[in-house]
Amino acid sequence: MAPGNSMTSPLYPARLDWSTGLPMSADYGDVYFSRDSGLAETRHVFIDNNDLPQRFAALQNGELFTIGETGFGTGLNFLMAWQCFLADAPAGARLAFVSTEKHPLSPDDMQRALAMWPALAAEAGELLQQYQAMAPGWHRFVLAGGRITLTLLVGDALATLPELDASVDAWLLDGFAPSRNPDMWQPALFEQLARLSKPGATLATFTCAGVVRRGLAEAGFAVEKVPGFGSKREMTRGRLATPASTGWSPPWYARPQLPEHLERSAIVVGAGIAGASIAYSLAVRGWQVTVVDRHPVPANEASGNPQGVLYTKLSPHFTPLTQLILSGYSYSLRTLASSLPQSDDTWRQCGVLQLAHNAEESKRQQGLALAGLPHDILHAVDAEQASQLAGLPITQAGLYFPQGGWLHPPALVPRLLDHPNTTVRLATAITELSQNPADHSWVAIGSDGPLAIGGIAVLATANETVQFDPTFYLPVKRIRGQVSVVAATPASSSLKTVICGEGYISPARNGTHCMGATFKFDTSDTQPCNSEHQENLDMLAQMAPALHQALGGDSLAASQCNGRAALRCTSPDYLPMCGAIVDREAFNDLYAPLGRDASLKLSQDAPEVTGLFVSTAHGSRGMVTAPLCGEVLASLLDKEPAPLPKPIMDAIHPSRFLIRDIIRQKLRERD
Numbered sequence: 198m199a200p201g202n203s204m205t206s207p208l209y210p211a212r213l214d215w216s217t218g219l220p221m222s223a224d225y226g227d228v229y230f231s232r233d234s235g236l237a238e239t240r241h242v243f244i245d246n247n248d249l250p251q252r253f254a255a256l257q258n259g260e261l262f263t264i265g266e267t268g269f270g271t272g273l274n275f276l277m278a279w280q281c282f283l284a285d286a287p288a289g290a291r292l293a294f295v296s297t298e299k300h301p302l303s304p305d306d307m308q309r310a311l312a313m314w315p316a317l318a319a320e321a322g323e324l325l326q327q328y329q330a331m332a333p334g335w336h337r338f339v340l341a342g343g344r345i346t347l348t349l350l351v352g353d354a355l356a357t358l359p360e361l362d363a364s365v366d367a368w369l370l371d372g373f374a375p376s377r378n379p380d381m382w383q384p385a386l387f388e389q390l391a392r393l394s395k396p397g398a399t400l401a402t403f404t405c406a407g408v409v410r411r412g413l414a415e416a417g418f419a420v421e422k423v424p425g426f427g428s429k430r431e432m433t434r435g436r437l438a439t440p441a442s443t444g445w446s447p448p449w450y451a452r453p454q455l456p457e458h459l460e461r462s463a464i465v466v467g468a469g470i471a472g473a474s475i476a477y478s479l480a481v482r483g484w485q486v487t488v489v490d491r492h493p494v495p496a497n498e499a500s501g502n503p504q505g506v507l508y509t510k511l512s513p514h515f516t517p518l519t520q521l522i523l524s525g526y527s528y529s530l531r532t533l534a535s536s537l538p539q540s541d542d543t544w545r546q547c548g549v550l551q552l553a554h555n556a557e558e559s560k561r562q563q564g565l566a567l568a569g570l571p572h573d574i575l576h577a578v579d580a581e582q583a584s585q586l587a588g589l590p591i592t593q594a595g596l597y598f599p600q601g602g603w604l605h606p607p608a609l610v611p612r613l614l615d616h617p618n619t620t621v622r623l624a625t626a627i628t629e630l631s632q633n634p635a636d637h638s639w640v641a642i643g644s645d646g647p648l649a650i651g652g653i654a655v656l657a658t659a660n661e662t663v664q665f666d667p668t669f670y671l672p673v674k675r676i677r678g679q680v681s682v683v684a685a686t687p688a689s690s691s692l693k694t695v696i697c698g699e700g701y702i703s704p705a706r707n708g709t710h711c712m713g714a715t716f717k718f719d720t721s722d723t724q725p726c727n728s729e730h731q732e733n734l735d736m737l738a739q740m741a742p743a744l745h746q747a748l749g750g751d752s753l754a755a756s757q758c759n760g761r762a763a764l765r766c767t768s769p770d771y772l773p774m775c776g777a778i779v780d781r782e783a784f785n786d787l788y789a790p791l792g793r794d795a796s797l798k799l800s801q802d803a804p805e806v807t808g809l810f811v812s813t814a815h816g817s818r819g820m821v822t823a824p825l826c827g828e829v830l831a832s833l834l835d836k837e838p839a840p841l842p843k844p845i846m847d848a849i850h851p852s853r854f855l856i857r858d859i860i861r862q863k864l865r866e867r868d
């Protein structure tokens with residue numbers, strides 16, 4: 198399979214045959230593990246033959262160990278590596294585990310398979326709490342209080358690994374036997390293993406097949422046969438002997454260059470969902486974080502609505518935006534599942550119905566329904582099924598997203614900020630960020646002087662990001678939006694799912710429904726107004742007439758609505774901006790030759806403003822993109838595997854507009 202968009206290949210969930218009491222693949226005719234010896238075999242083949250216990254024990258506090266795996270399957274290898282890491286590594290070391298899986302198990306099959314290993318019950322329970330039906334794409338899990346991350350690349354390993362940005366210490370080469378799964382054990386796979394390996398990286402695999410040993414050797418690994426487990430006479434282990442030569446990649450999208458002895462402390466300006474998510478991702482990794490916001494409470498601007506919808510408007514063409522949204526959606530759901538109990542106050546995974554409200558939308562939905570996404574991610578429903586799901590008459594067909602729902606961002610944001618490593622300073626506006634040239638540390642300054650210091654600084658200040666000197670040039674655009682809040686009635690309380698069309702409405706939260714939202718350009722006004730309440734009511738009457746009637750119909754006046762207005766922050770391509778900031782003038786000078794020839798393979802490092810980062814422009818879907826962007830930044834800072842395919846990491850890089858402008862020879866002037 199050619200490298201490229203790792204989501205475009207059809208993917209279907211694992212089909213398991215349980216007739217022997219063991220999980221067996223109906224497609225490959227092979228077992229996931231053996232009943233008597235599953236744990237001991239994993240321990241022998243993958244853990245001990247990579248010398249993991251000794252290598253974990255030798256780690257320093259703050260050090261990261263990265264494991265790569267082919268074939269996640271039931272997660273048995275992962276859970277054993279996790280348990281072994283907690284037993285052997287020092288408390289301040291961290292484990293990043295990246296695995297590939299072409300046919301993810303359903304949550305039920307996963308639970309059934311892992312129930313066979315009581316010794317792993319604690320780890321399995323934590324994984325299963327976050328494990329839902331998997332869409333194609335990349336899925337980040339944060340586990341064991343942040344000491345362990347799992348990045349699960351759902352798709353064919355031959356398509357996902359070429360898009361991975363990681364440095365692997367040890368490989369667990371699972372996957373069914375080469376004779377049953379020859380498509381995977383290909384030279385292209387071995388080349389990727391070598392590309393992604395640190396010097397001296399090790400590997401272990403149960404197989405001794407010649408095609409595997411020869412392929413690994415050709416890719417640069419020194420391999421040897423060693424005794425296999427139990428009745429299996431031999432297995433293979435190896436070590437990278439000849440590092441792969443790395444090809445050119447655009448330096449303007451490279452990982453940030455960080456000071457060698459970087460102080461693991463951060464200033465995060467902005468306590469909306471973007472800032473709180475960064476604080477969370479850094480704090481669980483042991484960073485000391487100071488979050489500063491100008492308001493007396495967190496989540497007081499765009500992140501302050503009573504109900505935000507976990508909503509995914511996808512393209513059947515799996516565009517970069519769609520890939521980001523699918524990964525972000527599943528990560529937000531896992532964050533909620535692991536950090537905030539569901540209630541009528543906090544969040545509800547009540548499902549989301551997207552109605553086909555016009556011909557274009559209907560066409561998009563038909564394309565998506567046929568795109569091969571698992572039924573539990575989305576499926577088409579007719580008007581009658583939609584009515585049953587909604588609990589009220591619905592007149593249009595649509596798509597149903599069973600995992601979606603609503604959340605109360607002002608409940609999630611404080612939860613993300615509530616960590617012993619995080620200090621929150623509210624009612625504190627930052628007017629300037631200043632950098633100490635000696636050690637590159639940052640100072641956040643307010644009207645009364647310095648307020649916080651940190652080894653790095655992150656601006657999660659939405660539209661206000663352009664008020665800061667180093668980030669003045671980011672092309673953010675404000676779009677006002679207003680939500681309307683109306684009292685639930687006995688009839689409207691039967692609404693069971695979120696309904697979306699031109700706008701959205703959620704099931705009642707504490708006796709009120711939240712609907713919205715309007716879009717108004719070229720204004721910074723955040724006063725709610727009756728005309729926009731009326732727009733929201735008109736939207737509802739059009740989208741769900743029965744629900745509109747249940748709420749009072751035409752007798753429900755705009756003046757009876759409560760609500761709030763805030764400013765969204767968007768970018769020209771509607772993707773967020775997340776990553777390192779560069780010095781614009783120096784960047785334009787350095788890469789100016791691209792204006793004459795865009796194909797030049799320039800190699801100079803980007804002139805970064807050392808240690809300054811942003812997470813902004815989350816547009817209309819910050820509930821879905823902002824939490825994952827916290828993981829993006831933390832992974833860059835801690836040199837972990839990226840949680841998104843490289844093309845998507847590049848697509849959200851803040852420098853993308855500068856490089857596009859150079860290539861189009863259109864350098865923007867300040868003002």
Ligand SMILES: Cc1cc2nc3c(=O)[nH]c(=O)nc-3n(C[C@H](O)[C@H](O)[C@H](O)COP(=O)(O)OP(=O)(O)OC[C@H]3O[C@@H](n4cnc5c(N)ncnc54)[C@H](O)[C@@H]3O)c2cc1C
Nearest residue numbers: 467469470471491498499500506627661678817818819820
């Ligand atoms: C009406 C409306 C409805 C929406 N509905 C949904 C939805 O259903 N689902 C969804 O996913 N998304 C929705 N969104 C989008 C979502 O709310 C945003 O994408 C998200 O809240 C952006 O989060 P943020 O942290 O980037 O920005 P914000 O929440 O605006 O946070 C920025 C923070 O930075 C602080 N700040 C700025 N400058 C300074 C400074 N100089 N010093 C100190 N602090 C500073 C601000 O005080 C603010 O708290 C909606 C948005 C609106 C407006």
Ligand SMILES: C[S@@+](CC[C@H](N)C(=O)[O-])C[C@H]1O[C@@H](n2cnc3c(N)ncnc32)[C@H](O)[C@@H]1O
Nearest residue numbers: 268269270271272273274298299354372373381
């Ligand atoms: C023997 S099972 C793995 C067992 C697993 N490591 C565990 O701990 O349970 C092999 C796995 O490889 C997956 N697989 C097979 N071909 C693949 C490919 N080309 N890319 C990614 N995964 C693949 C299968 O779907 C299956 O889940």
